Amino acid sequence: MISFKCDYAEGAHPEILRRLAETNFQQADGYGFDPYTESARRKILAACGCPDGEVYLLVGGTQTNATVIAALLHSTEGAVAVETGHIGVHEAGAVEYTGHKVLTIPSHDGKMDPAELEDYLRTFEADEARDHMVFPGLVYLSLPTEYGTVYTRAELLAIREVAHRHGLCLYVDGARLGYALASPAVDFTLADMKDLCDVFYIGGTKVGALCGEAVVFPKGAPKRFFTTVKQHGALVAKGRLLGVQFDTLFTDDLYGRISRNAIDRAQELIAVLNEKEIPFYMESPTNQQFVILENERIERLAAAGIFCEVWIIKDAAHKVVRFATSWATTSEQIRALAAAL
Amino acid sequence: MISFKCDYAEGAHPEILRRLAETNFQQADGYGFDPYTESARRKILAACGCPDGEVYLLVGGTQTNATVIAALLHSTEGAVAVETGHIGVHEAGAVEYTGHKVLTIPSHDGKMDPAELEDYLRTFEADEARDHMVFPGLVYLSLPTEYGTVYTRAELLAIREVAHRHGLCLYVDGARLGYALASPAVDFTLADMKDLCDVFYIGGTKVGALCGEAVVFPKGAPKRFFTTVKQHGALVAKGRLLGVQFDTLFTDDLYGRISRNAIDRAQELIAVLNEKEIPFYMESPTNQQFVILENERIERLAAAGIFCEVWIIKDAAHKVVRFATSWATTSEQIRALAAAL
Amino acid sequence: MISFKCDYAEGAHPEILRRLAETNFQQADGYGFDPYTESARRKILAACGCPDGEVYLLVGGTQTNATVIAALLHSTEGAVAVETGHIGVHEAGAVEYTGHKVLTIPSHDGKMDPAELEDYLRTFEADEARDHMVFPGLVYLSLPTEYGTVYTRAELLAIREVAHRHGLCLYVDGARLGYALASPAVDFTLADMKDLCDVFYIGGTKVGALCGEAVVFPKGAPKRFFTTVKQHGALVAKGRLLGVQFDTLFTDDLYGRISRNAIDRAQELIAVLNEKEIPFYMESPTNQQFVILENERIERLAAAGIFCEVWIIKDAAHKVVRFATSWATTSEQIRALAAAL
């Protein structure tokens, strides 16, 4: 079986498992007060070019979004996101569960348009009844987006400028941040993130870790964020599990290297799909490719032990499907797909 | 360094790490739809003697308590716990964060008294203004308790009977359930749990896993519990991480065997403490031992590289400290402690 | 000064004040256990044709929506509303504050289209990832809508049928219900409401009362709704204040009679606006009329002591404004407006 369904089909990068085994019996304090977490934090802040910032290691993406957003917003505020933003669609209302509204504006292949954001915020501010409304409190965007698309430095700066002009901060959901940064379409690096947004997280779960997301606050975390993390059930007793993983990912740029593998394999995948004249649903420069396949073809692939993920039922005979590569994808798997197509 | 501070100072049982490595590149679906989770569930239900029940694997204890309690309670209901109950003290108000009150009754070395529970529920029901109050919706207890004490079968049945008579269910926080079941003071087995309470969880984090708690609903889970788990940020994308761990723990009764190690070492520890005539703060038949130490002695131990956890500052010269054994504790470590004392 | 800004510019119908004064020193129990509330409930249920239903008297609209919706939904569910629905726009996120998402579909002059509702619910049900999403739990609509438009019996039945087919209930926000029922465009009566939706409220604040909204549960209220009301801070100690008002409004159909005054005056208002060739922004058969006025004209009216409410800034020279009539509006006021235009 070969699965292209998602980028979390395997366990962890072997180096992570090796380090977990190697450190297994070294006793350490809990709740993130272990030396591995300490080291991971230092390395992440160094990689991000903000040594005086703060890093918190949480377990998963929905948890991270809900916890960070609740910590950043006033109770009368909501998070502005595009309609396809993950927090507003596939997180089971975790943000609303904390009492905050997700305010939506249009999505363009998953991306936010700074001019539309400006329009929205102006309209809000011009509303006579705005004191009866949820105030926009932060701008949320995912990088890459839910459709694998990315923002350029100029685009992020434009969104950030709009956000700041209206008193909002910009929060970037980087569940797959590595795959954006490794993409040829992205003209900035991890060290630039601190200048392109106010808070972001570096996704581990989908980029080689068993679990874990590293939230980076370049200018320091909100008040009592440790306790907020605990209150959200997001604090793990064996913080070493997260510490060892991120320490490994940020040693010798393992995170960057394995992210590039996903992008390189995605380029091979795109070549195969083009060669087979399979129509793309949307162009994506990262590790997720959305194409339109005939139902039979999906079935034939499945019969050959190759799987992709159904995204949208297009019509009676076609589906939009996702092929995802990851840190673990091999050229051999891509060749097997080519053969099966 | 030797730490007796807690039972989560090491990583995982080596067999877990071995299995994680062994299965690492087998691709699997996410969110708990992997074969390891499926197998773990089956084995857990078999061990619990309720093959038709349901099992959910979550990450940590506070998260599990908040998610399960919110799922079990009506919005007007709260959870009844003793004053020292973990949910009311050291979970940063995670239960209240979901909108529910923790209703407290007295604690006796960490334990709940069924007669006092009965009194409380009767007083509540006799209150003319009870419709203006939070209704008791479930009884929460931890096994072992926060002080390492345990309940006998008869005691649990008595509490359960009171709870049921008043229409409440009984939920058992088993963060260290293995250490209770392995204790000579406990006269029941894991397979009896389904008859002694309504819902419980089997703690992994403190009993050999890197993370993970297995919630067992002997008679089926509450409505849409999967989505509730997601909403609480408690659903991990790589469900295999939890699946492999619990599958390993419930193969050849590894969970039971490593739990017994903690209890055997605790017996050795008690012998050492008695031999040194160190006064106990409280008797505990499980893996946590609370004793009263002079400050100097704590410092001397620390100087010798041996650590215990300060629990309460007793007076200017003494502290109540905790020595915890675990699945990983060795007789050699106990002997080192004996030497240092 | 004459204000057409809203339908809550005056106090209460004089008969209500008379009854409040008349009963003032009759001692009564609090929290709705007074004879006036009891009588009001009976009269309302009789008027609604569901003597076995239940009625709860709350204070205001936002409060009522948040309380009722939270009581009707499971924690994983949200309320489906059109984009202009009051709960999603001008209630400061009160519904989200209780943890529930407002799920939006398009608005057509404030109205919901049953076919679009069906599409939305089908798309949701066809989504492979729906267990990661907020489940639609109820359909919310306002009658009249925020734009003064109304639904016919057939339209409501169509929406209700869609809702029921997908397992949702239909909740009608009747903040101005009297003005809908009194409209010539509405082909049903208060007694039909029980057959057209599952829960609704009869607005008092905007229809002659000082405050108060009567929630009608034709088939009985949700579990412990009294306590839920208390928990939401919506229970008034002097329940008599609400009881006397609704008892008065439902004596000799005062509610219906004063509602008709608003509609009759609205017809006169429409005639005046047509006569002056003022363009309508939208047709409304109830007490709120939305027209497009030049900024100067708005200013001239204001100079003459006549006020309308700015709704939308249309362009540099024009605004969409609302003229509202109410139970208290007089023909003399309409004539004064005609003269000033």
Place this chain on the structure above:
Amino acid sequence: MISFKCDYAEGAHPEILRRLAETNFQQADGYGFDPYTESARRKILAACGCPDGEVYLLVGGTQTNATVIAALLHSTEGAVAVETGHIGVHEAGAVEYTGHKVLTIPSHDGKMDPAELEDYLRTFEADEARDHMVFPGLVYLSLPTEYGTVYTRAELLAIREVAHRHGLCLYVDGARLGYALASPAVDFTLADMKDLCDVFYIGGTKVGALCGEAVVFPKGAPKRFFTTVKQHGALVAKGRLLGVQFDTLFTDDLYGRISRNAIDRAQELIAVLNEKEIPFYMESPTNQQFVILENERIERLAAAGIFCEVWIIKDAAHKVVRFATSWATTSEQIRALAAAL
């Protein structure tokens, strides 16, 4: 029938009804932007000696407590109250519903002891695990307490000092504030409140109004408190209802005068109870008197049409009952009680 059950058995002071009728047809803007509310605010701030403070008019006590407490606390914080504090007992968990824990310390006839508060806060601060706990964020007390007892200026200052020393603010629930200030046992005035606590509310519902509580923020309200009030469903469209009432209560010190009536009648009541040698359950210098009555006597009184409220079932033959006087109680009613006893 004569009811001594509570202080909200009648409607409103006749002057309030007169003013409501007098102003009834004066059109005014909604949501507190009417001239009556404006005038009420000014008068209240003048009476409180803090002309630069802010006043918000809400509807009821539970609502006010939940809204103000949520606005004052950080999400990781709770409110410290005595065990009998209203927010922790008879408000249906409204505070927890907003996500905040009520932290309790012992009650002494309903009162908080500053030394115990100090102890509690110190213990909390000395707890090694305090980052895993709910932080005390404010001190809540009611004046008079739930048992009619009061604090002296020195006692309040002592509590406030402890609170401030630990970084907490002091919030006073003044549902019956008038009855405290009118009591001979209280050595301060309304104008002193700003120096004795940080935020307080002046109860209207139980002191002559139909409904309404005036929250006073001597140093300004929390960020966007208006929207917070709306979000809690506590904003009334016809703000004039609250405005006219408080404007009337604070004209010519009506609030003070009618509060004194309750206290004068309570003194007469105490005299009668003493004369009849009825044992007091607790001494109270305000309008609520708690005594121990034989069940038969309660029944005999009821048969004579005189009612008191059962507070606690003391034993098989006796109950603790409450006799409350109010702004509306007459000497004639007290004499009728004397006759019936």
